[in-house]
Amino acid sequence: MDIKYFDNAAxxxxxxxxxxxxxxxxxxxxxxxxxxxSIGRRSKKAIEEARKQVASLINCMTNEIYFTGCGxxxxxxxxxxxxxxxxxxxxxxxxxxxxxxAVLHTCQSLEKQGFEVTYLSVDKEGKINIRELQNSIKNDxxxxxxMFANNEIGTIEPIYEIAQIAKMHNIIFHTDCVQACGNIPIxxxxxxxxxxxxxGHKIYAPKGIGALYVRNGIEFEKFMDGGHQExxxxxxxxxxxxxxxxxxxxxxxxxxLSNHMKHLQDLRDFYISEIENKIPYVKLNGPRDTRLPGNAxxxxxxVEGESLLLKLDAKGICASSGSACxxxxxxxxxxxxxxxxxxxxxxxxxxxxxxxxxxxxxxxYLISSLQEIVSNLREMSQEYQNFKREL
Numbered sequence: 449m450d451i452k453y454f455d456n457a458a459x460x461x462x463x464x465x466x467x468x469x470x471x472x473x474x475x476x477x478x479x480x481x482x483x484x485x486s487i488g489r490r491s492k493k494a495i496e497e498a499r500k501q502v503a504s505l506i507n508c509m510t511n512e513i514y515f516t517g518c519g520x521x522x523x524x525x526x527x528x529x530x531x532x533x534x535x536x537x538x539x540x541x542x543x544x545x546x547x548x549x550a551v552l553h554t555c556q557s558l559e560k561q562g563f564e565v566t567y568l569s570v571d572k573e574g575k576i577n578i579r580e581l582q583n584s585i586k587n588d589x590x591x592x593x594x595m596f597a598n599n600e601i602g603t604i605e606p607i608y609e610i611a612q613i614a615k616m617h618n619i620i621f622h623t624d625c626v627q628a629c630g631n632i633p634i635x636x637x638x639x640x641x642x643x644x645x646x647x648g649h650k651i652y653a654p655k656g657i658g659a660l661y662v663r664n665g666i667e668f669e670k671f672m673d674g675g676h677q678e679x680x681x682x683x684x685x686x687x688x689x690x691x692x693x694x695x696x697x698x699x700x701x702x703x704x705l706s707n708h709m710k711h712l713q714d715l716r717d718f719y720i721s722e723i724e725n726k727i728p729y730v731k732l733n734g735p736r737d738t739r740l741p742g743n744a745x746x747x748x749x750x751v752e753g754e755s756l757l758l759k760l761d762a763k764g765i766c767a768s769s770g771s772a773c774x775x776x777x778x779x780x781x782x783x784x785x786x787x788x789x790x791x792x793x794x795x796x797x798x799x800x801x802x803x804x805x806x807x808x809x810x811x812x813y814l815i816s817s818l819q820e821i822v823s824n825l826r827e828m829s830q831e832y833q834n835f836k837r838e839l
Contacts, residue, residue, distance in 0.1 A: 449764040450764055451764050451766060452764055452765045452766065452806075452810050452813060452814060453766045453803065453805070453806075454765065454766060454767045454800040454801060454802060454803075454806065454810075454814060455766045455767055455768050455799075455800075455801060456650075456742060456801040456802060456803035457599055457600075457627060457650070457742075457743065457768075457799065457801035458768055458801070459649045459650070459655065460649060460650060460651065460652045460803055461652065461803075461805075462652060462653065462654050462693065463652040463653075463696075463697065463700065465696060465700060466652055466653055466654070466693045466696045466697050466700070467693070469692050469693060469695075469696040470654070470689040470690070470692050470693040470696075471689075473491065473494060473688045473689040473692050474689050477490055477491060477494070477688075478491075479491045480685060481495055481677075481685070481686050481688060482675065482677070482685070491686075491688045494688060494691070494692050495515070495686055495688060495691050495692075496510070497692075497695060498515075498691045498692050498694060498695025498696075499511075499513045499515070499691075499695070500695075501694075501695035501696065501698045501699045502646075502659050502694060502695055502698045503661075504698070504699070504702060505629065505630065505634065505698040505699075505701060505702045506625075506629065506634045506635065506636050506644060506646075506661060507634075507635040507636060507637050507638070508636050508637065508661050508663075509664060511664065511679075512661055512662055512663060512664055513659055513660075513661055514659065514660045514661075514662060514678045514679070514681055514682055515657065515658070515659055515678060515682070515686060515687070515691050515694075516657075516658040516659060516660055516682060517656060517657065517658060517687070518647055518648075518649075518655070518656065518657070518658040519548075519550065519624070519626040519645050519646060519647030519650070519658045520548075520550035520647075520658075521658055521671070522645035522646065522647070522658045522659065522660040523548070523550040523551050523554060523593075523624055523645045524550065524554050524671055525660055525668070525670075525671040525672075525681075525682070526593070526622045526643045526645060526660060526662070526668070527541070527551065527554045527555065527558070527591065527593055527622065528554060528557075528558065528669070528671060529668030529669045529670070529671055530590060530591045530620055530622070530643070530666075530668050531558050531563055531590065531591065532668075532669040533667050533668050533669045534590040534591070534620075535563075535590075537588070537590055538586075538587070538588025538589060538590040539562060539563045539564055539588060539590070540563070540564045540565075540566070540586050540588045540589040540590065541555060541558065541563060541564070541565045541566070541589070541590065541591045541592075541593065542565075542566045542568065542581065542584050542585070542589060542591070542592045542593070542594075543555055543565060543566070543567060543568070543592075543593045543594065544567060544568045544569075544570060544576050544594055544595070544605075545567045545568065545569055545570060545782065545786045546570055546574055546595070546598055546600075546603075546782065546783045546786050546787075547593070547594075547595050547624065548595060548599055548624055548626070550624070551593055551595070551624055552782075555567075555593075566584045568580055568581060568584065568594075569786065570603075570786055570787060571787070572787050572788050573601075573603055573734055573735040573738075573787065574598050574601050574603035574733075574734050574735070574783065574786070574787050575603055575605060575606065575735070575738075576594060576605060576606070576610075578606060578609055578610070578613070581610065581613060582613055585613075585617055585619070589617065589619050590619065590620065591619065591620050591621075591622060592610060592613075592614045592619055592620070592621050592622070593621075593622040593623070593624070594607070594610050594621075594623060595623060595624040595625075595627075596623045596624065596625040596627070596628040596629075596634070596644075597625075597627045597628040597631075597632070597739075597740050597743075598627070598734070598783060599626070599627045600733075600745060600781060600783040600784070600799055601733045601734030601739070601743070601745045601783060601784070601787070601799075602627075602734050602735075602739035602740035602742075602743025602744070602745065602801075603734045603735055603738065603739055604628070604632070604738045604739060604740065607623060607639050607641065608638075608639050608640065611639055611640030611641055611642075612640060614640075614642070615640055620642045620643065620666060621640070621641060621642045621643070622641075622642060622643035622644070622645070623641055623643070623644050623645070624645045625644045625645055625646050626645060626646055626647045626650055627650060627740060627743075628740065629644075629646040629647075629650070629651060629701075630650070630651035630652075630697070630698070630701035630705075630708075631651075631708070631709070631712070631740055631741060631742065632705075632709065632740065632741065633705060636661060636663070641661070641663075642662075642663045642666055643660065643661060643662050643663065643666065643668075644660070644661040645658065645659075645660055645661075646658060646659050646660075646661075648690065648693060648694040648697060651694075651697045651698070651701050652697050652700070652701075652804075653690070653693040653694045653696070653697035653698075654689075654690055654693050654694075656687060656690055657687055657690030657691060657693065657694045658694075659694065668681075670682065670683070672684060708741075708804055709741045710741075711804060712740075712741035712742035712802050712803075712804075713741040713742075714808075715742070715802045715806055715808065715811050716741060716742055716743065716744050716802060718808065718811060719744050719800065719802075719811050719814070719815065720732060720736075720744050722811075722812075722815045723744075723746055723815065723818065726815065726819055727748070727818060727819060727822055729748070729749035729750065730746050730747065730748055730749065731746065731747045731749070731789075731793060732744070732745070732746055733745040733746065733747055733784060733787065733789070733797060734787075740801075742801050742802040742803065743799070743800075743801050744799075744800050744801075744802075745797060745798070745799045745800075746797065746798055746800075747784070747789060747793040747794070747796050747797045747798075748796045748797075748798065748822050749792070749793065749796060750796070750825075750826045750829045750831055750832035750835065751796045751822055751825045751826060751829070752795060752796060752825070753769040753795050753796055753797055753798065754769070755825055756769075756796070756798055756821060756822070756825065757769060757798070759821040759824075759825070760817060760818075760821065763817050763821075765813075765814055765817060767798055767799065767800050767814075768798075768799045768801075769781070769795075769797055769798060769799065780794035780795050781794050781797065784797055798818075800814065
């Protein structure tokens with residue numbers, strides 16, 4: 449069966465060019481970067497070249513990039529690193545209710561250690577309220593951590609405004625940029641971002657590699673003890689193939705960003721228009737405009753999300769009901785609940801996230817499959833039958 453993949457927010461496949469760049473560092477160039485002999489030095493040089501490529505994607509200095517194992521590790525390092533380094537100055541952190549679990553659970557862990565966390569609410573489109581942010585700032589606020597774009601509903605937050613407020617109050621601003629990097633333009637200097645998390649496997653690099661941007665001058669406590677790698681901030685022998693792959697993926701993303709964005713936006717807008725025209729009783733979750741180019745999240749009334757996913761899978765279609773990091777949970781999405789959806793609508797949600805390999809024909813197949821499946825599932829729904837009788 450030909451697989452139609454529409455879950456690029458969960459993970460992307462490794463690009464051919466990325467795999468080819470990595471291959472020598474899995475075989476011939478296997479030296480430890482900390483070694484003094486030639487194959488070790490070549491591995492070290494490859495890491496520094498990748499650091500330049502990553503820095504170029506977000507317009508920062510090369511020495512402001514730290515390699516990690518994933519986006520979640522980057523989030524942990526940023527939030528805990530700032531909290532521990534600044535606990536004498538203050539113990540208050542501000543974040544939002546719709547953050548990725550890597551941020552929410554890290555903040556909850558810090559609360560158990562005596563830190564105070566304010567979780568900002570969001571509007572029906574998933575955007576924070578700037579005034580609420582300003583009113584939440586205290587004398588001992590040390591960190592604001594707000595995601596750049598939401599992984600479930602694609603909402604892009606007002607990052608520049610948040611950064612300006614943080615700067616005005618001398619507060620460090622971190623953003624989880626895992627979903628946005630490589631999909632929309634990011635300029636940490638122009639935007640005023642102090643710290644930024646990213647992940648390789650969301651931008652066609654392999655799993656198991658991430659990066660953290662930290663503006664020069666910001667002190668943070670290291671998260672992982674060990675050797676002196678990554679300027680003594682992240683112990684452990686570097687994942688050279690993964691780092692090389694991330695660097696190559698960032699280089700490719702930067703060179704093709706405009707075309708990539710247009711391709712995803714065209715597929716997304718076509719999909720949204722067709723779903724709303726052809727399937728009744730649906731709701732688009734998140735904003736129409738200020739959302740990631742490849743993200744579309746619909747709630748299908750009178751349909752249970754898990755059944756919908758299984759029926760799609762039988763047709764070779766890969767999609768999701770929400771964050772891959774919360775799959776297996778019976779609870780409705782915390783993001784969808786935060787934007788005001790009922791349990792019924794939240795559990796009937798389908799997230800489709802398009803990638804560069806998707807075509808309009810792929811999306812047409814997805815739409816026709818959804819028409820058939822949703823209709824069949826509704827016919828088996830007693831609630832839907834009752835609803836029809838009341839019309």
